[in-house]
Amino acid sequence: MAIKEGLRPGGRSARVQESIHSAVRALLEEQDRASVTVPQIAARAGVTPSTIYRRWGDLSVLLADVALARMRPDSEPANTGSLRGDLRAWGEQYLDEMSSELGRNLLRDIQCSTTPGLCTVIIGGQLQTILDRYPDQPQPSVDRLINLISAPTVFRVLFSAAPLEVEELHRLIEIALNQY
Known part of the structure; x- marks a missing residue:
């Protein structure tokens, strides 16, 4: 498109x-x-x-x-059999891809997009796919997941000397899942 x-x-x-x-x-x-x-x-x-x-x-x-x-996914996010596992697998892959040189350049280029919010729609669609697998479980909103997983990942990739550590990513996923 x-x-x-x-x-x-x-x-x-x-x-x-x-x-x-x-x-x-x-x-x-x-x-x-x-x-x-x-x-x-x-x-x-x-x-x-x-x-x-x-x-x-x-x-x-x-x-x-x-x-x-x-940025559009080639396939659905990994299905590990649990919401926590799926979010961890997705978050780790997203962190790995975005912290690469190609990923950083993609993020910088996307900042110039004339279609604001399209990246959020793409990421939100991936996260919604994960949430839809577990309809009987209490779950956070897509916005909460973007705010607690994707946003800190992107911020650290673009504005920090080092990307987010995987352990910190896991803590953020736990925060996103707590209260649900």
């Missing part, structure tokens, strides 16, 4: 979008992201730079769109 609304979900538009996204991903693997330019992306994707500017406006919005697409 492109950040700009109103694009057709299939056909030529989808093919062009995918070729541009693929070009961005390839260039980011080959060189430092600060040196990636719209003309490079356009040449790699086989489109004109004006195509990119018309759809995304500028490079930062395109990078945010690619980052958001990468």
Whole structure:
């Protein structure tokens, strides 16, 4: 899904979008992201730079769109058989992915998104999938889980010298589950 609304979900538009996204991903693997330019992306994707500017406006919005697409899960969160276990597995994977160099860059790019809240929708969907597995158990809200698991993880990844420790992540999950 492109950040700009109103694009057709299939056909030529989808093919062009995918070729541009693929070009961005390839260039980011080959060189430092600060040196990636719209003309490079356009040449790699086989489109004109004006195509990119018309759809995304500028490079930062395109990078945010690619980052958001990468944030979408490929599969459902791990099912360990317990709410606590599922949240731990999800939280550890999220911490590992976001604290990598790629993850930090994705988070920085997403900050430029012109669709505020989309990242929360993606993460919230993953957490809701976990909660839906255990309908008979008292459980925290998705917002509580985002506030106590995802938000501290992102904050530490972006603004601290070191990411959140796994033990601290587990303590935050316990806090989120307590009172329920």
